Amino acid sequence: MYINDKLDELLSVESQRPYSITYKHHIIFWAVYFGLNTLRWGSIHNDFMLSLKTNLIGFPIHIALSYFNIYFLMPKYVYTRKYVTFAFLMVVCLFVMLILKFNLTYYLVSTNVMPEGPEYTDSLTLNYALTTMYGELYVVAFATAIKITVDWLREHSKLHDLEKRQLTTELKFLRSQVSPHFFFNTLNNIYSLTLEKSDKAPEVILKLSGLMRYLLYATKKRKQDLKSEIDCIQNYIDLERIRFNDSLQIDIGISGDLENKEIAPMLLVPLIENCFKHGASKNIGDMNIAIDINVADDFLYFNVANTIPKNEANSKVATRSGGIGLSNVKKRLELGYDQKDYDLAIFEKENMFHVDLKLKV
Structure with missing residues (x-):
């Protein structure tokens, strides 16, 4: 379990009688x-x-x-x-x-x-x-x-x-921490478009309102439908496509049986967001992001990779694996899942920064 x-359950039911x-x-x-x-x-x-x-x-x-x-x-x-x-x-x-x-x-x-x-x-x-x-x-x-x-x-x-109440409080804080971080970057995108008087601004605002609706309801639950989480990811990617235009190449693949699978809400979005924050936004020239989502044998295999910025190509992985996004995901996995039910790997390969997550769903 x-x-x-x-x-x-600690917040919704009374504690056991002492x-x-x-x-x-x-x-x-x-x-x-x-x-x-x-x-x-x-x-x-x-x-x-x-x-x-x-x-x-x-x-x-x-x-x-x-x-x-x-x-x-x-x-x-x-x-x-x-x-x-x-x-x-x-x-x-x-x-x-x-x-x-x-x-x-x-x-x-x-x-x-x-x-x-x-x-x-x-x-x-x-x-x-x-x-x-x-x-x-x-x-x-x-x-x-x-x-x-x-x-x-x-x-x-x-x-x-x-201890359980402290654990619950910390987990709820981490959940809520995703939203401000996510909205901060998205609002920056809208700000840039409005400065350029871009016709894409209304579309971005519309998609953002959809994401806000998801966040308002999804993050209140202990688990969220995996399909809804993936829909949120796709909306986020659409927002970033508008921002980066043709300079951004995104390959996304989704396979396996997604029905009746649940996941902690807003767990995957920070991993996608990390690609844009530390990859696309710092790169010059063509940018590549590869996302593969596969469900097999009650496990989610989530793999995401982004081009390493040229000015960081020779730096250590540790310097790019921190920040709010990845550290938040690590902490939420530690608090929300048994250790045997997930595996998170962060590494570099062929000038690409990879994050591979295996998670029981």
């Missing part, structure tokens, strides 16, 4: 956890009433310590890298929890505070302390892991959403 197929933990989730989590724990220990002791009583005492302690760790200790000490202080305070909390749980169990439930143990325990022994602290740490770690995971998912979602 093309990356471009997802970009514009990951969050609501009060309902808290209640459901602790209720399920309490129920399972009660059934578990009731089955072990074969005494569900004892299990219920001990869990009614233990779970408020679990909940208090878990939330104290998640919302106070970790933000204040772990996130600020005060690990020693965090460890010390956690040990203090566990010790307070131990004393509280022992006394509540002893006076409210049973003097045997650890019925699962191998022997009767009615005092604060080391085995009871270690077992109780370990169990408390297990619950706190479990709750903390859930909170950290949800926080990570939320931040990752926000970052991903921000």
Whole structure:
């Protein structure tokens, strides 16, 4: 799937709801956890009433310590890298929890505070302390892991959403950038004709109005019909033919099945425009531009070549491959298509400057 197929959806539909933990989730989590724990220990002791009583005492302690760790200790000490202080305070909390749980169990439930143990325990022994602290740490770690995971998912979602919005904004900017560049050159053509009081000026204005109509509607879409894009190219070429008269030789070939093929709007026009801007307008004498458009096996093969101006014949390709036109096309391909779905080549051959584009349509 093309990356471009997802970009514009960001502006037309709401973003996915962010990951969050609501009060309902808290209640459901602790209720399920309490129920399972009660059934578990009731089955072990074969005494569900004892299990219920001990869990009614233990779970408020679990909940208090878990939330104290998640919302106070970790933000204040772990996130600020005060690990020693965090460890010390956690040990203090566990010790307070131990004393509280022992006394509540002893006076409210049973003097045997650890019925699962191998022997009767009615005092604060080391085995009871270690077992109780370990169990408390297990619950706190479990709750903390859930909170950290949800926080990570939320931040990752926000970052991903921000990246997509930035990508969409940049792509839309590049689309709109084509129009001012294109109109700037075309208006210059009209200006030249009006200075010469040429009878061709009305025809140029008429064709320009057709192009403006295409740009107003086509560039709002994610994809445009390939035939419409080619019609736009042909109108542009007709405008340039009027400007250059007989000094310009243009060979254009169109083949293949163009039906039901789509392309990012105004993607090909800058490549044609580049030929006139850096080729024809800077040349002296006869000028040649060759355009070949072929569609085969769901791929568009777009090849365009123009005569290299004599004063630039010995310069490097890199100096002529920049500018708004080609750099715009490169960026739009990077943002709008998967890398495997296009191939752009820019090179010189036999005093001609070539741009070859293979694009999935």
